[in-house]
Amino acid sequence: MNGLAGTLRMGWNALLLKEEAYEEMRADANPVVKGLLFIVIVGVAIALLSLVGNVLEWASTPNLNQIKDTIFHYMTQMPWWEMASKDPNFVRIFDQIWNTNWYTATLFSSPGWSAIDIILIPLGLIVRWLIYGLLAYLFARWLGGTGDLSGTLGVVALAAAPQILTALTLFPFVTLGSVVSIWGVLCAYVGLKTAHNLPWHRAVWATLLPFILALVVVLLAGCLGTAILAAVVKGA
Numbered sequence: 001m002n003g004l005a006g007t008l009r010m011g012w013n014a015l016l017l018k019e020e021a022y023e024e025m026r027a028d029a030n031p032v033v034k035g036l037l038f039i040v041i042v043g044v045a046i047a048l049l050s051l052v053g054n055v056l057e058w059a060s061t062p063n064l065n066q067i068k069d070t071i072f073h074y075m076t077q078m079p080w081w082e083m084a085s086k087d088p089n090f091v092r093i094f095d096q097i098w099n100t101n102w103y104t105a106t107l108f109s110s111p112g113w114s115a116i117d118i119i120l121i122p123l124g125l126i127v128r129w130l131i132y133g134l135l136a137y138l139f140a141r142w143l144g145g146t147g148d149l150s151g152t153l154g155v156v157a158l159a160a161a162p163q164i165l166t167a168l169t170l171f172p173f174v175t176l177g178s179v180v181s182i183w184g185v186l187c188a189y190v191g192l193k194t195a196h197n198l199p200w201h202r203a204v205w206a207t208l209l210p211f212i213l214a215l216v217v218v219l220l221a222g223c224l225g226t227a228i229l230a231a232v233v234k235g236a
Contacts, residue, residue, distance in 0.1 A: 031154025
């Protein structure tokens with residue numbers, strides 16, 4: 001329990017951008033394990049809060065089957081329906097599409113579906129953490145950093161702390177925009193600066209270069225995909 005409490009305390013201090021939290025993580029005997037634990041805690045907390053929000057929204061939303069029946073009733077009163085419904089094939093195909101779409105909407109609006117996020121959200125955070133942490137380590141070392149990979153992954157894990165702020169969106173009229181993302185970048189900056197003993201300007205580059213690389217890869221992939229699609233269309 002002390003380990004869990006200590007991890008949460010460290011995460012809170014990291015959220016406040018206190019360098020001692022990142023230094024404590026870097027000096028830990030198992031920074032990767034503690035970082036993984038912290039990310040899982042944050043991910044599960046976000047998923048549970050999201051589940052609560054979805055349950056509240058579901059409880060206050062009118063029954064979708066009633067909405068479906070009401071819309072269908074008024075739709076069949078329109079002039080175009082009277083003409084189109086003379087074709088039995090149209091009615092059959094329309095019923096299939098109509099019922100399938102509403103079934104899908106009902107399925108995904110169910111609070112039970114949100115329970116899957118308890119697995120997906122932590123898993124997504126872990127994948128992002130590992131990819132960004134590895135790239136940040138390579139760039140930090142390239143820029144003269146002295147930290148090791150385990151320490152880098154540990155401090156970068158603390159950059160997930162601002163994600164818990166998404167809980168504020170449960171309250172009406174609360175929007176965060178890009179605040180969480182920017183705060184996370186600031187946390188990563190403090191962590192890399194602390195773990196690798198980098199001057200501030202090199203720490204900035206070590207923090208941002210993984211994002212720049214990802215953007216370049218996405219742009220290149222988009223250009224390549226467009227070129228392939230154009231070649232296929234031209235060949236056809």
